[in-house]
Amino acid sequence: MEIIRIAEQPQQVTPRGVKARAVVDLPHINIMNLTLSPGDEVPSHTTPVDVLFHIIEGEGSVTVGPETAKVSAGEIVVSPAGIPHALAANAGTHFSVLVMKIPNPKKMAK
Numbered sequence: 001m002e003i004i005r006i007a008e009q010p011q012q013v014t015p016r017g018v019k020a021r022a023v024v025d026l027p028h029i030n031i032m033n034l035t036l037s038p039g040d041e042v043p044s045h046t047t048p049v050d051v052l053f054h055i056i057e058g059e060g061s062v063t064v065g066p067e068t069a070k071v072s073a074g075e076i077v078v079s080p081a082g083i084p085h086a087l088a089a090n091a092g093t094h095f096s097v098l099v100m101k102i103p104n105p106k107k108m109a110k
Contacts, residue, residue, distance in 0.1 A: 006033050016042050023098065030104035034097045036060065036089035044086040049105050051079040053087070057096035060089040 009021040018040055024031040033056075034042065044063065053062050059072045063086040064079045071077060079085040089095035 009033070011035075016045075018042055025106070026104060027107040028103050030101040030106060032099045034087070034099055036087065036095040036097070038089055038091050038093055040089045040095070042087040044084045046082060046084050047079070047101060047105065049081050049108070050102050051081075051085060052098075052100040052102070053077040053079065053085075054098040054100065055095070056098055058089065058093040060087060060093070060095040060097075062087055 004023055006021060006023055009023060011019050011021050014020045014034075019035040019037075021033040021035075022031075023033050036042070036058075053071075054076045055071050055073050057073055059070065061068050062071050062077045062079075063069075063084075064077065065083045065085075069077065087095070087097060
């Protein structure tokens with residue numbers, strides 16, 4: 001059995017300027033933990049695979065296509081492959097999100 005302690009994983013800053021921890025990097029799934037400071041955003045972008053956003057701390061908004069929803073800890077948002085999506089942390093709260101990409105786009109055959 002493998003136990004992954006997210007808080008113990010090394011944290012880096014992504015090209016989009018948010019803190020991220022690699023959690024799982026397998027052929028069938030990639031999981032990252034993004035931590036946005038109050039007011040931080042991940043701008044709209046498209047991913048070639050399905051993405052699940054599991055909110056684990058704080059409050060913010062998730063945009064998928066033309067829809068934006070306010071979300072909080074314990075909620076999961078589904079973003080289908082090829083649909084633009086974005087994240088934003090509310091002012092005054094840290095926003096921690098598990099981003100699950102299925103399958104792992106880094107492991108897909110080119």
